[in-house]
Amino acid sequence: MDVIGExxxxxxxxxRAAGVGxxxxxxxxxxxxxIISNGMxxxxxxxxxxxxxxxRAAVDAALDRDGSGTGGRGGEKPARVLIGGLGVGFSLAExxxxxxxxxxxxxxxxxxxxxxxxxxxxxxxxxxxxxxxVALVRADLLDxxxxxxxxxxxxxxxAGFDAVCLDIDNGPDWTVTPGNAxxxxxxxxxxxxxxxxxxGVLAVWSAGAAPGFQDLLATRFARxxxxxxxVPRGEPDMVYLARSPRP
Ligand SMILES: C[S@@+](CC[C@H](N)C(=O)[O-])C[C@H]1O[C@@H](n2cnc3c(N)ncnc32)[C@H](O)[C@@H]1O
Numbered sequence: 399m400d401v402i403g404e405x406x407x408x409x410x411x412x413x414r415a416a417g418v419g420x421x422x423x424x425x426x427x428x429x430x431x432x433i434i435s436n437g438m439x440x441x442x443x444x445x446x447x448x449x450x451x452x453x454r455a456a457v458d459a460a461l462d463r464d465g466s467g468t469g470g471r472g473g474e475k476p477a478r479v480l481i482g483g484l485g486v487g488f489s490l491a492e493x494x495x496x497x498x499x500x501x502x503x504x505x506x507x508x509x510x511x512x513x514x515x516x517x518x519x520x521x522x523x524x525x526x527x528x529x530x531x532v533a534l535v536r537a538d539l540l541d542x543x544x545x546x547x548x549x550x551x552x553x554x555x556x557a558g559f560d561a562v563c564l565d566i567d568n569g570p571d572w573t574v575t576p577g578n579a580x581x582x583x584x585x586x587x588x589x590x591x592x593x594x595x596x597x598g599v600l601a602v603w604s605a606g607a608a609p610g611f612q613d614l615l616a617t618r619f620a621r622x623x624x625x626x627x628x629v630p631r632g633e634p635d636m637v638y639l640a641r642s643p644r645p
Contacts, residue, residue: 412518415510418538419575422510424518431486431518433511435574440567443522446488448603448627448635449565453479453492455625456561456601459639461498476500477560480593482539484511487523489563494526501531503559507538539566540580543589558595569604569636570611582611587618591643600640606633615640 407428415422420436432442457477477500479493484506493502504527506512512534515523527534535542548557567573570582580586582602590600600619604611607624615622619640626634 413510413514415508417510418507422508424510424514426518431514431522433485435508438568438574440574441485443486443519445629446486446522448629448637449485449488450492451625451627452563452565452601452603452637453481453489453561454496455637455639456563456599457493457496457498459599459623459641460560460595460597462597474498478558478595479503479561479563480505480559481563481565482542483507483566484515484523484534485565486519487515487526489565490526490532491522491524493561493563494524494529494531499531501533502526502529503533503535505535505537505539505542507536509536512536539564540577540586543581543586543593557593558598559593560595560598561601562590562593562598563601563603564590565603569606570602570608572605582614584614584618587614587640588643591618594641594643598641602638602640604636604638607636608638612638617644619643 409425409427409432412424412426417435423434425432430443433440460477461474477498479499479502481489481493481502482505484490484504490504493499515527526532567578573579594600612624615638620642623639625637627637628634
């Protein structure tokens with residue numbers, strides 16, 4: 399996400415829709431688009447560096463790569479990635495461009511957001527929803543992760559994701575709807591950990607540092623890393639990586 403600056407083109411409303419989590423508004427500002435959800439500025443198309451890192455760093459960590467495209471064990475099984483939610487599609491496009499990724503499940507609760515990817519937002523997801531490697535699940539991520547992990551392997555409800563990439567809010571301390579907060583608590587983290595493969599990595603996006611959340615991650619996972627991503631103005635975005643869930 400990028401913060402709106404004073405030098406930006408005045409946004410115009412493209413569409414308003416009743417959403418599952420409150421009203422959704424798609425705005426255009428010059429060549430860019432913005433999503434306002436439940437009265438909160440949630441995402442725009444201006445930058446996307448941290449949303450791409452969220453996926454790339456998680457997949458590389460699962461494969462034990464250093465992110466340079468070199469190293470790693472080689473000959474690995476194609477990686478399975480879970481992305482919640484879709485937003486403007488930076489994370490999805492990044493997953494599909496990663497050479498090690500074989501399957502991507504996208505969980506998005508807002509039909510309007512999905513619909514915008516057949517229209518104005520398509521350039522940012524690069525048509526990824528039509529890719530045969532992608533399964534779109536129109537559902538609340540909390541319901542998906544709370545479902546029985548013994549569901550068939552390969553289903554969104556099943557376990558065995560090498561990267562679970564969580565970006566449904568502005569961060570653990572700044573959720574778009576109150577119910578989402580559960581995912582960042584002890585119970586939610588345990589549900590997310592159940593979705594991971596043995597080599598799996600949980601990646602969590604945040605607009606700014608969330609030290610309390612990082613401490614909590616460390617109680618649930620043996621290896622935790624915080625990756626700051628500088629933004630043009632203000633506090634860096636943060637990507638938290640967690641692996642090796644504690645028994
Ligand atoms: C910040 S945007 C995601 C940005 C995305 N990483 C990208 O690259 O554009 C958050 C998305 O999560 C969706 N979302 C919010 N709460 C959700 C939930 N509980 N379950 C599923 N999707 C949710 C929103 O509708 C929105 O599309």
